[in-house]
Amino acid sequence: MNINRRIAVVSLTRQGAELAFKVSNVLEDLDVDVYYQKKFKFSSGIAFENFRNLIQNIFSEYSAIIFIMSTGIVVRSIASLIDSKDRDPAILVMDEKGTNIISLLSGHIGGANDMARLLANKINANPIITTASDVSNKPCVDTIAIRNDLIIDDLTCAKVITAMFVNGLGIKVVDEWNILFDENFPETYEAEGYLVVSNLKNLDLDKPYAKLIPKNLVLGMGCRKGVEFENIKEAIESVFDSNNLDIRALKMISTVSVKSNEKGIIGASEYYGVPLKIYEIEELEKTELKFTQSQFVKNTIGTGAVAEPCGFLGSQGGEMLVQKTIIDNITLSIWREF
Numbered sequence: 001m002n003i004n005r006r007i008a009v010v011s012l013t014r015q016g017a018e019l020a021f022k023v024s025n026v027l028e029d030l031d032v033d034v035y036y037q038k039k040f041k042f043s044s045g046i047a048f049e050n051f052r053n054l055i056q057n058i059f060s061e062y063s064a065i066i067f068i069m070s071t072g073i074v075v076r077s078i079a080s081l082i083d084s085k086d087r088d089p090a091i092l093v094m095d096e097k098g099t100n101i102i103s104l105l106s107g108h109i110g111g112a113n114d115m116a117r118l119l120a121n122k123i124n125a126n127p128i129i130t131t132a133s134d135v136s137n138k139p140c141v142d143t144i145a146i147r148n149d150l151i152i153d154d155l156t157c158a159k160v161i162t163a164m165f166v167n168g169l170g171i172k173v174v175d176e177w178n179i180l181f182d183e184n185f186p187e188t189y190e191a192e193g194y195l196v197v198s199n200l201k202n203l204d205l206d207k208p209y210a211k212l213i214p215k216n217l218v219l220g221m222g223c224r225k226g227v228e229f230e231n232i233k234e235a236i237e238s239v240f241d242s243n244n245l246d247i248r249a250l251k252m253i254s255t256v257s258v259k260s261n262e263k264g265i266i267g268a269s270e271y272y273g274v275p276l277k278i279y280e281i282e283e284l285e286k287t288e289l290k291f292t293q294s295q296f297v298k299n300t301i302g303t304g305a306v307a308e309p310c311g312f313l314g315s316q317g318g319e320m321l322v323q324k325t326i327i328d329n330i331t332l333s334i335w336r337e338f
Contacts, residue, residue, distance in 0.1 A: 220311025229267030
């Protein structure tokens with residue numbers, strides 16, 4: 001279930017504000033802020049004076065906003081702020097009596113559908129969900145990606161494949177690692193499209209497809225002292241591109257302790273938004289029999305190999321996809337974790 005963690009509940013009337021506090025109480029495990037008009041003078045929550053200014057200010061600050069008011073007011077207040085389904089917050093609308101909860105915007109990626117179901121269950125309300133895949137109980141690429149912690153390669157392609165699922169067309173699922181083993185896909189005897197789980201950058205398919213990217217690649221790395229971040233970035237992207245690997249599948253960068261303060265390596269970790277795993281020389285020495293050793297490297301830092309053993313350890317003994325590659329005093333090796 002995709003439930004957003006930071007939520008705003010906004011009301012315009014006293015009865016709406018009282019319901020907003022009830023919503024906050026039943027969602028006690030989440031981070032909820034209640035907004036109400038200043039004239040009502042509640043002892044908690046956040047008072048506001050200008051509704052339109054409030055929505056302008058908070059729209060991008062929360063992962064979900066629950067409005068307790070008419071749908072028309074909500075549509076007019078957020079219309080100019082809507083950007084795209086992968087960036088907009090989940091938007092839900094409730095009536096003042098808490099009878100209906102409408103999933104209005106970002107039903108799948110934003111989690112509005114799941115939030116509507118959760119909240120409806122807690123306050124005995126009616127969740128109103130209109131997305132075609134949910135109504136027809138058919139697979140939705142967006143939801144599948146979220147449920148399995150996968151990255152959607154292209155939202156337009158995802159929409160096309162979801163529509164094909166909804167319309168009963170044959171979709172072949174290509175998932176060599178069986179990541180989607182919990183999903184229930186309809187049987188198909190003729191592929192009219194594909195849903196592919198892959199860390200490859202480019203796929204050679206002759207029919208429409210949606211690609212979901214697992215973050216399962218570990219980059220083992222070493223470098224000469226003082227190599228700049230830009231050089232390291234260029235080397236990383238060169239190795240990924242030349243091996244047709246999607247950089248978005250990168251899960252971790254790993255290196256040896258003597259390189260832990262290299263600004264270029266630290267910068268790469270920050271730039272790609274992945275953790276930097278540091279291994280001690282003693283840990284790498286235990287893998288010496290598995291990888292070709294360099295006497296120069298051993299004389300310099302105390303162990304004869306860095307990139308490959310760091311990738312091996314970081315991937316927990318995974319599969320080596322790219323053996324040690326040297327580019328401008330930078331050594332790289334790419335591994336897929338099991």
